[in-house]
Amino acid sequence: MSENILEMRAITKTFPGVKALEDVSLAVRRGEIHAICGENGAGKSTLMKVLSGVYPAGTYEGEILLDGEPQRFSGIRDSEQHGVVIIHQELALIPHLSVAENIFLGNERLSVRGVVDWNRTNAEAGELLRRVGLRENPITPVGQLGVGKQQLVEIAKALSKDVRLLILDEPTAALNDDDSEHLLGLLRQLREQGITCIIISHKLGEITAVADATTIIRDGRTIETLDMRADEISQERIIRGMVGRELGDRFPERTSTPGEEVLRVEGWTVRHPVQDRLVVDDASFTVRAGEVVGIAGLMGAGRTELAMSVFGRSYGKYVSGKLYLHGQEVQARSVQEAIAHRMAYATEDRKTFGLNLIDDIRGNVSAAGLRKLSRRGWVNRHEEVKVAEESRRSMRIKAPGVMSVVGGLSGGNQQKVVLSKWVYTDPDVLILDEPTRGIDVGAKVEIYTIINKLVAAGKAVVVISSELPELLGVCDRIYTLAEGRTTGELPARGASQERLMQLMTQEKDTAR
Template identity: 70%
Template sequence: MTDDILQMRGISKVFPGVRALEDVTLSVRRGEIHAICGENGAGKSTLMKVLSGVYPHGSYDGQIFFDGEECRFGGIRDSEHKGIVIIHQELALCPQLSIAENIFLGNERARRGIIDWNRTNYEATNLLRRVGLDESAVTQVSDIGVGKQQLVEIAKALAKEVKLLILDEPTAALNDEDSAHLLDLLRGLRDQGITCVIISHKLNEIVGIADRISIIRDGRMIETLDLATDEVTEDRIISGMVGRDLEHRFPPHEPNIGSEALRIEDWTVHSPVQHERKVVAGANLVLRRGEIVGLAGLMGAGRTELAMSVFGRSYGHNISGRIFKDGREITLRSVRDAIDNGIAYATEDRKRYGLNLIQDIQRNVSAAALDKLASGGWVNDNEEHKVADSFRRSMNIKAPNVSAITGKLSGGNQQKVVLSKWIFTDPDVLILDEPTRGIDVGAKYEIYTIINRLADEGKAVLVISSELPELLGLCDRIYALSAGRITGEVSRADATQERLMQYMTKGTE
């Protein structure tokens, strides 16, 4: 008999008007890494919130057995007391507190009501060493990067004597190096007997690290695959996730490339913090109408800095160079100048900079072009509603109406709202920074279809992506950026991952 540390039987969860989970059964073996895959909105995070007590017993149907006992958690403290710890995609750290203070927040090392700081920092240092983080325990969390913050969250879980560690999209915001380190750490925890459940859209990572994979679709458990005995491929996982085979991950597209839309010459940008450091150095690139152009580069190469500095100097110091639109030199001193000249930029961080998450779809769609809806200084609410609803339908935004709060949408639907906002400005040039980050394969296909449609309408599209297969499958031409310099340019026919990587690492040794 298999030694299961966790069994969830017949779990069903209903929200007003939505059945999020229906009769889901999940078993997790002791000491394994168990992956859960599914599209946005499939019910993955809901299932884990049921398990961890975020949704307490009584708010769902079904049974949970952990370590041989039936559990009825009334909240997170109850599940943590049993050794179940969840790390959410949005990290729950206090940036103004030290690493040690964060690790033991709510779990303080105290005597007679007074915190023992020597013990706190000593134990925190040991935990940091255990997760491979070479930082002082008194370092403020705001002074370390996202990758290291993930490790602090894991150290925090270890401080609670975790038996089952749940990680929701742990590598979504990490670069390749930090992702590899985190996955190695999870393997090490498995070897120490700690069971891990990981939710991720990065199928290559899942196949590389998981012992078993459970696939959820539309709130139902589809199947569980064992990598030791089953033939598991990314295509098989995708088929289970979306309910159909994706013969091609990218929609077919025949480009109709026209005249030059945007040309950037000798573009140089200095860091706004270290004024002497060039983050972009002498960049030259050309975008043509009807063309999808990729921009590849490793983390820190200057991709986002280049895009933001072009978009009305929204990043950088001491910017120099020339920008030509339709063959005519233009000066972009502000974001408004860029918009007025037909240039749009969809940020890589949609939650912080791209959307107002507490506002509805209608207000977000109109935000960048209110002047198109204004009359006598007032926004025409009826017209605003019509515009937003037309985008909801044409972009297939899954929401009952445009009054839905944007922050409650899935990642893929939020991204469609961002694209709608910028398409409404009627740009000639669209710069899309990581347009599919954090969204599932089905939603990615829809985003790719929208990008193709924009190119077919004669717009020039620049796509920045950390995923080389995405650039190879989507773009007509690709530039490579390394240490702030354009180091290569390849056509779709000549582009390979190896060739792009050669250009992306040029001059970074």
């Protein structure tokens, strides 16, 4: 039997006007964790979609060998029958169905009469959940689980299909540190059970910790495969392969010269939209012109809830609190009022709330500032194109033109479109919620450079991030949240991840 469970030879995939993959080759050894790295748009996800049958045989050039045998997968069901299962970055679970129903959807456990055998379904689902470390009741609606547990349900679903080669696309992008570590531990267990895993990730620390081999793809071509076990491979070494050069400082230098206070939030309290509990509890923070202020907190601390409720009360039920802009108390009771007060909020979920994925760059960039382009209710389309083209150039959005559909762009370029949309509204305060989630290190540096340009122009910027090194690298001051309360404020210079974590885990009674 071949040492390699998988070989992909000279894979070329072309879309109209774009060659996404060109002569890409990949060899994955049996029973290993194989990482694939590359900048956004390098072709990583496209390659895995070719492998899993999302792009069926005949739509690409090249050859796929599984266990040494040539394969021509006609679709996902075909690849799954050969033990190849892919878990996409956007989870494909149905929230209102139970965990067991989701696990066996399309692969139902039937009785001899051809109807669903629920006893068998729930029993087998329970066993699969135990294999991935979950103790949830199989009849629990999957929508009641957190993102980390939903990711494990996806893996349980893959195990139900007798998976031999498991592909995970950015599996920890939306997870906190604890959930990420649990998932990586599960991958190690699967490796011990003989299941081969391919993982796409931008978190290089995870790659160096768990991968046996790493293949780097750049601009649709295979650059190299690194043996993580035989060599001392550093994150810097992987980055050099990804971007084709030394990246230098990951956090571009800037001179901090904060001016007058622009935004002050005092005693902000918000109740959950459905449950009878506070999600933001007497939180306060300030940000000045030309300053980047960070907000740190563990998953569930209330960071996004605070930002969304401040931005036009777009989350939860407002209870109390005051909002000041340039020293004057204002009311921003809707998103429209917030925008009118020159506030902007770039959501962490760009695909659901930040962008219209079926619209083009032009329509997305102008979406929040259409009044600036309108005369007597009519949008000046010529001016709209000019605005979008200027954003495409200044933000270095990689696309053939402003008429390119946003859903076809890489994650980093989608994030630049989100920023372009809000920058066009000319805000005084810009709140960025997880601005670099799911994008590669090269694109992150470009986002940081954009933030530096904004503060150099006198904007007040708030950055929410789960990555403490990012907050320490880009911010002037950092506030910490725990259980919806502000537990501390530290200057970024001289602060440490350990001190931030102490404040982020401070219990409510000691935070007062």
